[in-house]
Amino acid sequence: MDNDLSAGDLSVGVDVGGTFTDLLLLDRAAGTWRTAKVPSTPADQAVGFTDGIAALGVSPSQLNEVLHGTTVATNALLERRGARVGIIATEGFRDLLELGRRTRPNAYGLTGSFEALAERQDRLGVPERVTALGEVLIPLDEAAVEAAAIRLRDAGCESLVIHFLHAYAAPGHERRAAAIARKVWPNPFVCASHEVLAEMREFERGSTAAVHAYVQPAIVRYIDSVRRRLADAGFARELLVTQANGGTMAASVVGENAVHTVLSGPAAGVIAAAATGRAAGLPNLITGDMGGTSFDVALILDGEPAISSEKDIAYGIPVRVPMVDVHTIGAGGGSIARVTSAGLLAVGPHSAGSVPGPVGYGRGGTEPTITDANLLLGRLDAARVPGSKPADLAAVAAALARVGDRLGLDADGTAAAILRVVNAAMADAMRLVSVARGQDPRDLAYFPFGGAGPLHAVDLAKELGVGKILVPRFPGLTSALGCLLADLRHDFVQTLNRPVDAVTGAEIDAILAAQAKSGRALLTREGAEKIEVRHTADLLFRGQTHMLSVPATPGAEDATALREAFIARFKTRFGIVLPGMQVMLLNLRTSAFGRREALDLHVFAPPPGKVAPPRTYRRVWFPDGWHDTPIYDREGLSPGAELHGPAVVEQSDTTLLLHPSSHATVDALGNLVVTP
């Protein structure tokens, strides 16, 4: 639904997904918006980006803000197409990235393979050693550092990591070595491990730094190319890029923060969910983003996305920077249904992707997918599949029947079975995510998004006993909206790992002040005006490895308040009080935010007074049988409209299914609030 644009204050969010690039244009002055959806261009995402802006019908020169979510870094990592990385390590420790923490890929089965991000001949040791207490045991051999850097450079390494033991506590050697290497390195892609992550644990810190170095050249080149295209077309402002922590950053600082763009894709949607939930008065949400290949689950508590600094990108590749905590399972519209050797129905994780795609898309797919099950059961409109022709339901039925043969089911029965199995699996994933955070899903509202999210929302809410579903105005554009909403954000961490009672208030203040200073400096470079700084501390009982975070405030005389806050938090979380246990202060963290102008979500609400009648009716299958079901257009539902199931609500980016038991109202923001 396009509206007229005013002369200025235009913001665009551009989210690149696996299949489509979604754009959302907002005219803050006029309170109007436009959307566009263009095919993604994996070979060079900048092409799809430019096409998308053109599809919006605006020129970059008209734009005030461009915010961009990209998968360039994630794809470079997952497809192993990143830079050739060289590593200069403490002598005797160059193999850390290949050794890992002694693991295997699967609990059962002893096969599998692993390749480190830097090949062994590109990892060199140099004489130097600092102890755990920060004393220099072996001085840094500066000549050896220079020789190693030259050797790696001449061998063809594009980026370089300095990785010394205990650099989280005593970074002097790493700092010096990086300075020496930078003198001989032909590009800016040199980092010291503590610059990327000042955190204890050599493998995890080194892995995070290696990921940074691995994706850095690719993301820098890509962002530079987008900036150039925008500038050539007259865009005069700073491009902003989303990060996995749910914040955004200026394109000019992407290079030094490259690792933060890894897995940033799923984070943006969760940011939009949090903002929508806050505006709708539902601050505690569990989100489910269902697209073509995966189902991403996240938690939002008190209006803030749950953040984790303990993610593994792939087997043997941890990244320990804060990320919106998204848990992924292989269940999306394109997930394929098969019968296992035990005669059981399995759905996913194999996906038909967009090519060949579901059988119903007519692009050559022969194996039935979740989308096919929804098509056959009338949940999706066969006339509205991508492409020029309606879905061939006879072909869909035949594919489903082939799988059903082995289960003693007809095509309809197979389709219903596929939905039952995949809904149960998605509900299980949601339950595990809540339990891991000590939450009961029944206390949360469900926020479905992504193209396929709303279609399964009522089924999942019923499985979990969730009482309320918040369906946003544009489920398929939630990530693009998230780009628009994200604040500038930078995170800092410093490991202490000492008994909390032995740390003075002055020490804590000094560390927090240094982190805040770095944050403010970075934000100022990015042009931020409203800067806000938040401090937290990670604590644990000595002997435990599972830490909890509590807010930290500078200016306290000692760490007593931190200790008390931790003990209270532990009691809430686990219901246990443990007097006499030593509390350790593991890390101090600072998040610096550059608050951007708040977005009033009311602009997306349809104009009042419209409650259009159903556009049509069709037969739709529900667990209690087939119903002749009214089909509504989302655009025709104004704030205050009420719907009773069974009903289907269609819009260009998604389809919402209301069961016969469901009831929905449109709130003031245009969201649908559903009682399952």
Place this chain on the structure above:
Amino acid sequence: MIDPITLTVVQNGLGNICSEMDLVHEKASFSPVISEAFDRSNGLYDAKTGAVIAQGDLGLPIFMGVMQATVAAVIARVKDPAPGDVFLVNDPYLGGTHLMDVKMVRPYFRDGRLWCWLANTGHWPDIGGMVPGGFSSRATEVHQEGLRIPPVRLLKAGEMQQDIVDMVLSNIRVPSERIGDMQAQLGALGVGKRRLDAFLTKMGEPVVRDAMAELADRSERQMRAHIEAIPDGTYESVAVVDSDGIVDRPLNIKLRLTIEGGTASFDFAGSSPPCKGPMNSVWATTHSSVLLAMKHVFPDVPINTGCFRPLVVARPEGTFLDAQYPKPVAGCAAEVSQRIAEAVFLCLAQAIPDKLFGMPAGTSGNLTLGGWDPRFDRAYVMYFFTGGGYGGWHGGDGISNGTSTIGISKTQPVEVLEQHYPILFERYALRDGSSGDGEYRGGLGLDYSIRLLAGEGTASFLMDHGRSGPPGAAGGETGGANRIKLTLRGQDFVPPQLSKGEGYELAPGDQIAVQTPGGGGYGPPEHRPASMRERDRRRGY
């Protein structure tokens, strides 16, 4: 006949309940062995037999068979379980492993009837005994290894039995942390009960009951189908434990595997007699090691009682694989179990080489260092366990520095260890030249060296594969053997029992250097492509 869709939902639902128990257990535990090394397991067990109904994906693999023996032992000993009871048990001879693995078993009632058992295991960092941590290589009877607990009620009708708690805590080191571990284990059982209540109400109890029976039958059929694909016949192997830590003599695990249609029979007759040191294995561990080995070869078969039905293991009476009271057993879970699995792999490698792999390092590499740390003026005990190379396999080279066959645990970071203990790592690296050659070579072992910085330290080793390295498969060659070298007051010293030893006194500056085994190769070395050899040379493997 129950429909296959309900089966899938029940299978995943029960598995998910166990995974939730695992998560609660892990997150609230004190023992780093549990929270960092995942040395714990949660499951649901049959009301009458104790057979496993479901077990979480996140649990320690070796426990998958052991726990059903534990529950069976509780069933045999306890005549009147009541709602709200929780039994505490760690007796190795009553369905156990070593004493450090402490189990809690809770009867689950539905409509007044015993419906199933919920149970979990957690490895406690201490259980009393002659050395902190329980891994003494000098113990000659179980009483030296720690506190032995028969099934006793820790909770009676929901009430914590404080006298039992006090009695246990009075006999172990660092008791305050163990209260936290007990609470974590109890919390996990509580979560399991509540989730099972809700699940049975939602699905209908009779439906779940029928589905469980059908799922077991299907797992059985799946395992039988795998076994039927193995050529009928008898296959023999010998896996060797270096020594028992007391007597320097190899211990042989002799296996005769007979495949007949869809049944696999395992006979360990002729294995070495019970040994003096702590390398004896209790029956539950021996049995479970066989089940685990088969699950490693056929990981697609879901774990439940059915998948074990086609596997017949004869109780190896009179051998060190069927330890009787009071034989010491500390090494059974960590080391002997891995050698038993190796014997199974070696037989199958003859029968179905395309599904197997060169042998993995197969040792947990336990190094214990205890003493006085003058930096903080305190006593310390460090447990360090290490990985080794995995075997090559039909699709690629073996993984380097893999975890133990029976576990999924990680090692502690060097930076954490150096912060806690007065030691300095001089090297923590791939062990060059340790992989077994083959078309697909084994993974590399680990090469590390530790120097004592200050104070004093006493070192003990409980490792294996020191006499010879992990064998290859399908024509692949043997990987490098485990090596220990101490440098004490300038003198190099190799422990006489190669992979085991206790009580080596270290002074500041003294060193411990260990090279862990490399994995066995797979396929004839002459089939290895020149390009791969060139890559290995470039990398300096």
